[in-house]
Amino acid sequence: MGGLVKGGVEDVRTAARGWRWGRRSLVPRSAEAHTLAKESSVFPTAWSRRRPAKAIREVVQQGGLRPLFRSQVSPHVEGLDMLGRVEPPVLFVANHASHLDTPLILLSLPDEWRRITAVAAAADYFFDTWWRAVGSALVFNTFPIERRGGSLAATPGDVLHDGWNLVVYPEGTRSVDGWVGSFRLGAAWLAVEHQVPVVPVAHRGTFAAMPRGQGWPSRGRKPVTVRFGPALRPAEGESARDFAPRIRSAVATLLDEDRSTWWEARRRAAAGAIPDPSGPDVATWRRVWAQTESPRPQAGIPRRRAWRR
Amino acid sequence: MSRPGFVLEVDDRTPPLVVHEGEGFRLEEFPLGTHVVYPPESMPGVPDVDEAIQRALLHPEGSEPLPELLRAGMRLTIAFDDISIPLPPMRKPDIRQRVIEAVLTMAADAGVDDVQLIAANALHRRMTDAELKDIVGERVFRSFHPQGLLYNHDAEDRSNLLHVGMTDQDEDVEINRRAAESDLLIYVNVNLVAMDGGHKSVPIGLASYKSLRHHHNSKTMVRSHSFMDPEKSHLHHSAWRMGRMLADHLKIFTIETTMNNEVFPKPYDFLLKREWEWSVKDQASMLAVRRGLSVAPGKLRHKMFHDLRAPYGITGVHAGETEAVHAKTLANVHRQQMVEVQGQSDVLVLGVPYLGPYNVNSVMNPILATCMGLGYYFNSYRGQPVVRRGGAVILYHPVKPDFNQLHHPSYVDFYEEVLAESTDPAVIEAKHEEAYATDPWYVHLYRTSYAYHGVHPFYMWYWAAHAMDHVDDVVWVGGDRRAVSRLGFRAATTLSDALEMVSGTVGSSPSITYLHNPPHLIADVR
Numbered sequence: 001m002g003g004l005v006k007g008g009v010e011d012v013r014t015a016a017r018g019w020r021w022g023r024r025s026l027v028p029r030s031a032e033a034h035t036l037a038k039e040s041s042v043f044p045t046a047w048s049r050r051r052p053a054k055a056i057r058e059v060v061q062q063g064g065l066r067p068l069f070r071s072q073v074s075p076h077v078e079g080l081d082m083l084g085r086v087e088p089p090v091l092f093v094a095n096h097a098s099h100l101d102t103p104l105i106l107l108s109l110p111d112e113w114r115r116i117t118a119v120a121a122a123a124d125y126f127f128d129t130w131w132r133a134v135g136s137a138l139v140f141n142t143f144p145i146e147r148r149g150g151s152l153a154a155t156p157g158d159v160l161h162d163g164w165n166l167v168v169y170p171e172g173t174r175s176v177d178g179w180v181g182s183f184r185l186g187a188a189w190l191a192v193e194h195q196v197p198v199v200p201v202a203h204r205g206t207f208a209a210m211p212r213g214q215g216w217p218s219r220g221r222k223p224v225t226v227r228f229g230p231a232l233r234p235a236e237g238e239s240a241r242d243f244a245p246r247i248r249s250a251v252a253t254l255l256d257e258d259r260s261t262w263w264e265a266r267r268r269a270a271a272g273a274i275p276d277p278s279g280p281d282v283a284t285w286r287r288v289w290a291q292t293e294s295p296r297p298q299a300g301i302p303r304r305r306a307w308r309r
Numbered sequence: 310m311s312r313p314g315f316v317l318e319v320d321d322r323t324p325p326l327v328v329h330e331g332e333g334f335r336l337e338e339f340p341l342g343t344h345v346v347y348p349p350e351s352m353p354g355v356p357d358v359d360e361a362i363q364r365a366l367l368h369p370e371g372s373e374p375l376p377e378l379l380r381a382g383m384r385l386t387i388a389f390d391d392i393s394i395p396l397p398p399m400r401k402p403d404i405r406q407r408v409i410e411a412v413l414t415m416a417a418d419a420g421v422d423d424v425q426l427i428a429a430n431a432l433h434r435r436m437t438d439a440e441l442k443d444i445v446g447e448r449v450f451r452s453f454h455p456q457g458l459l460y461n462h463d464a465e466d467r468s469n470l471l472h473v474g475m476t477d478q479d480e481d482v483e484i485n486r487r488a489a490e491s492d493l494l495i496y497v498n499v500n501l502v503a504m505d506g507g508h509k510s511v512p513i514g515l516a517s518y519k520s521l522r523h524h525h526n527s528k529t530m531v532r533s534h535s536f537m538d539p540e541k542s543h544l545h546h547s548a549w550r551m552g553r554m555l556a557d558h559l560k561i562f563t564i565e566t567t568m569n570n571e572v573f574p575k576p577y578d579f580l581l582k583r584e585w586e587w588s589v590k591d592q593a594s595m596l597a598v599r600r601g602l603s604v605a606p607g608k609l610r611h612k613m614f615h616d617l618r619a620p621y622g623i624t625g626v627h628a629g630e631t632e633a634v635h636a637k638t639l640a641n642v643h644r645q646q647m648v649e650v651q652g653q654s655d656v657l658v659l660g661v662p663y664l665g666p667y668n669v670n671s672v673m674n675p676i677l678a679t680c681m682g683l684g685y686y687f688n689s690y691r692g693q694p695v696v697r698r699g700g701a702v703i704l705y706h707p708v709k710p711d712f713n714q715l716h717h718p719s720y721v722d723f724y725e726e727v728l729a730e731s732t733d734p735a736v737i738e739a740k741h742e743e744a745y746a747t748d749p750w751y752v753h754l755y756r757t758s759y760a761y762h763g764v765h766p767f768y769m770w771y772w773a774a775h776a777m778d779h780v781d782d783v784v785w786v787g788g789d790r791r792a793v794s795r796l797g798f799r800a801a802t803t804l805s806d807a808l809e810m811v812s813g814t815v816g817s818s819p820s821i822t823y824l825h826n827p828p829h830l831i832a833d834v835r
Contacts, residue, residue, distance in 0.1 A: 004600065004603060004604055007599075007600070007603050008596075008600050011596050011599055011600070012596065014325055014336055015592050015595070015596060017338075018324035018325045018336070018338075018584075019324050019585075019587065019592055020801045026322040027586075028316050028318070028319070028320050028323040028585055028586070029320050029322065030315075030316070030318040030320065030448075031315070031317050031320070031583065031585060034312055034315045034316075036312070036584070046442065058408055080721075105343050153458065
């Protein structure tokens with residue numbers, strides 16, 4: 001009997017470790033090309049935008065997520081004044097480097113904006129199991145968006161039409177090295193199709209704080225910055241294909257502004273010398289290395305301390 | 310749409326992998342970088358098996374349609390593969406039953422009276438009545454068996470053997486007299502692996518020791534690279550010479566069937582899936598099966614495995630002239646089992662499961678485990694062996710010195726007397742084979758009981774001769790130390806120990822390839 005229990009415990013341990021119980025299962029790298037794409041299942045999320053869910057979300061975000069987030073990272077927010085110049089609904093279009101990006105953006109927004117902001121999340125990642133889908137929809141107000149094409153329970157257009165702002169990551173996935181990848185046309189297409197403004201959002205430091213593959217932020221309350229830019233509107237007759245580069249350029253300018261100053265970034269933008277947000281063409285380790293360094297918000301301006309030394 | 314096979318490279322994301330070891334399996338964590346060869350997923354079976362059989366019989370390859378070959382007053386013999394294939398046995402109805410019923414329906418329509426059915430068991434044990442009935446079905450069994458018209462081939466019944474002649478390489482061709490003197494011999498085959506079928510069916514399945522010894526010997530097996538590749542197999546070259554000669558002597562109508570890789574029924578179907586794709590249910594099934602096996606008494610564990618009936622799908626039925634049929638059959642087998650592998654490795658890892666061709670409803674003794682691992686699995690390649698010459702093979706099996714006295718009496722003596730003296734296939738062949746092959750007691754048991762022929766353990770040992778010749782080290786993980794030592798090999802407790810033991814041969818960081826079977830696969834090594 002003892003052997004049975006011992007063997008059983010050992011087997012359960014082996015299975016828990018091997019199949020990553022409680023965490024997302026992984027496919028061996030060499031098997032990725034031989035893995036079938038998961039069939040997209042339509043997960044309804046309309047409930048998460050109704051009053052009861054909104055009330056629960058408010059409690060969870062304010063009472064749990066916000067203090068937890070602030071206990072793990074040190075956020076620095078700029079550019080919220082831009083929101084005063086635009087009316088919802090808008091598309092918040094941001095670069096994507098970490099799972100911290102969504103709470104960073106949501107918790108940076110003024111409450112009246114945050115409460116009416118939903119997040120477009122990958123259907124094959126956040127909606128692959130019911131508990132993950134319910135959790136993310138409830139806490140972050142996510143709805144599924146198909147990265148490979150397919151049917152959706154609530155299209156982004158419907159959500160916009162109901163007056164909700166959307167957070168969209170046009171890269172489609174988190175950056176593998178912290179630098180900005182190419183932007184897909186989805187966000188630009190939504191803006192053009194539904195004639196909603198795009199608020200570019202740039203953030204830095206989330207890759208350094210919690211890169212891809214890490215389940216929790218690194219110790220030491222690493223600084224993360226987020227900067228909202230002036231809203232962009234598609235010009236009369238402008239196509240999504242033309243609008244998308246403008247959005248990416250706006251995010252790149254914001255990143256540059258966050259690194260330096262608004263004036264310097266403006267001058268570089270005027271000279272067409274904004275640094276490429278996709279980073280230098282150097283060895284992978286150097287790209288990763290550069291992004292593992294946390295940003296120094298407001299370089300040169302001393303941080304105000306609650307307690308003087 | 311079934312996915313093709315592929316070679317996995319073990320990385321930090323790879324969960325433990327299933328390795329079969331007798332009546333059980335373990336979850337093994339292979340060293341990073343190990344190559345694991347996965348067979349193609351199960352192909353879909355034909356939607357209507359009976360329709361596929363009819364089409365094959367009415368539109369055969371290189372032959373007139375079967376009804377045109379049948380006439381009143383003719384002598385018709387139907388031979389069929391015995392219980393050694395498929396593995397595991399097929400869920401009812403057996404494909405042989407369906408084919409034989411279709412053939413007999415046509416024969417009845419043509420007014421054929423003189424029909425006999427012979428199980429082509431060569432030197433394998435006779436099948437019991439229940440086993441025969443299991444294969445041919447109740448209708449056929451009731452119609453023929455009570456009259457003595459459905460029976461096992463007897464390779465020692467001199468009065469019912471016919472020496473047809475010699476091949477151009479002086480090989481005796483001696484087969485069942487009834488089959489040889491028939492107006493039409495129909496052979497019903499189940500083609501599980503690439504070595505089956507073709508001219509291996511009639512000239513071997515219905516042959517005598519006198520004929521079999523020309524290709525069932527250590528020299529032929531060492532030179533067959535491999536015997537799973539008929540083009541490179543000296544065993545098959547010999548069988549083909551005999552078959553062509555027989556084809557000149559009598560009319561043979563071959564019917565071959567192929568099946569997919571559905572070898573494990575529920576709830577064991579998780580064993581067919583790639584481990585990283587196991588659902589929570591699959592993981593729970595695995596844990597439950599492992600716990601069940603660990604507490605089950607030996608007899609129950611044996612029953613759990615040996616009662617498995619595979620829900621195979623039939624991927625093809627072809628009939629007609631033997632070689633034309635077999636070309637189509639081989640293409641089907643290759644499509645289901647072939648996996649391209651780049652280059653040889655230093656170490657080959659094989660998990661030997663509970664079942665081989667010669668222990669259906671029986672026990673896999675150490676000699677059969679060797680045959681299964683170093684014979685069938687080692688030879689499951691095309692091109693060149695998966696492991697380099699001078700490399701090492703690591704096998705998983707308990708290798709318990711348990712023997713079924715009813716089925717394998719000569720194996721006991723082979724293990725106790727012959728292997729104690731030498732494990733060299735050529736030496737034991739020269740010194741002991743004839744004595745065992747002609748021993749009256751073994752012959753008596755073969756003919757009247759359910760025993761494998763006296764020479765059969767020798768053949769099993771020859772089956773492994775190519776592997777023994779090719780590699781320098783063989784280690785059995787989890788094997789009984791005394792039994793493994795008797796076989797001339799070494800035993801280890803874990804894979805790490807085994808790799809440590811073979812490090813003298815292949816170094817401390819060898820390249821490793823694990824063939825993830827069952828289900829069956831053929832490594833096409835480039």
